[in-house]
Amino acid sequence: MPKVILTFPEGKHKVLTMSYDDGRTADRKLVEIFNKYGIKGTFHLNSGLLGSDDRIPEHEIARLYEGHEIAAHTVTHPTIARSPKEQLVEELFEDRKNLERLAGYTVRGLSYPNGSFNRMIKEILPYLGIEYSRTVHSTGNFSMPDDFFEWNPTCHHNRDLMNVADTFVKLHKKQYLFMMYVWGHSYEFDNDNNWDIIEKFSEFIGKRDDIWYATNIEIIDYLKGFQNLKFSAGSEFVYNPSATSVWLSVDNRIIEVKGGHQVNLKSDFN
Incomplete structure (x- = not known):
């Protein structure tokens, strides 16, 4: 019997994915940086807040995030673990419908607003057409998740990002699959005056032959393709x-x- 194991596309064993929330206007600069270095991101948007409070307007959504992934973040960003089931369902399902109208494709991903979730929410998500959801609990490691409805990222971009990236780049054992998952909010770069962090990171880690650059849903789809x-x-x-x-x-x-x-x-x- 041959020894068969999964790899990422083209035989790669490392994947980088980025995840940013809230759809603030600083996403424009962040997307520009990602595009420059061949990095892909997933952008989680609140459809009911678009165009207000320094957020990207509706008419700009499809063009700005082209080549990346538009994903849900609820309509109005409530703390959903404290919400009635009826409001939870409306917040999630309406966000999907609104974003799909703007994106022109099926929205299947989520990040938990305020990091709020519980077991009941995780159990409801598949019935609402959601196939994964990201938490705010950084692991510091590069392991593949066991539960994609509790998808823990590797790190926030303000947490020793360059050292984490250097460790990731040096990983060489091909008997494992490694994932580096960075999350945050683009407006934090404005607030902290540290756009140089993401620029240096992207220049350092982008356009490498041994890394697959993927959105969240591309990873989900690829793993499901293997399972099928x-x-x-x-x-x-x-x-x-x-x-x-x-x-x-x-x-x-x-x-x-x-x-x-x-x-x-x-x-x-x-």
């Missing part, structure tokens, strides 16, 4: 019913399993 692969009982071959490719390491050979294709995995079949 149909392996033979002896792992001699695999069929990919999904539309997109999944990459595998098979006896230390990187193999692309294209969407809609079946691929032989035993070396003497290739």
Whole structure:
């Protein structure tokens, strides 16, 4: 039986993803920096607050965040663990509908407003079309999450970001998958007068051949693509019913399993 393990696209074993909340106008500068260095971000927006209090207006949403991910953050940013179920459902579902109208695609991600959530909320989310949600509890490590409805980031950008990035870049053991997940609010760079932090970080970590740069939902979709692969009982071959490719390491050979294709995995079949 061949030894088969998942890799990220093109055989990579590291992924970087960024997550920023509230949709403030400082997102314009942050998106510009990300685009410059080939970094992808997920931007969690409150649809009921757009255009007010230094927030990006509705007409700018689709163009500004093109190439990144627009995700939910509730309509009005309440502390949802203290909200009645009826308001919780409305805040989440209406935010999805409003953002989808602006983005032009299905919104499937969330970050918990004020970091507020509980077990009941996690259980409700799949019924509202939400496939993951980010917390504010930084782990300091690069492990893949076990529970995507309690997706803990690696660090906030104000927490020793360059040293964390340096450690991440030096990771080399390909028997593991590593994820660096940075979160924050773009307006914090204005408040703290430290835009140089994210600029230096992006220049340092961007455009590397061994890192996959992905939005939150791209990571979710890729992992689900792997879970949906149909392996033979002896792992001699695999069929990919999904539309997109999944990459595998098979006896230390990187193999692309294209969407809609079946691929032989035993070396003497290739």
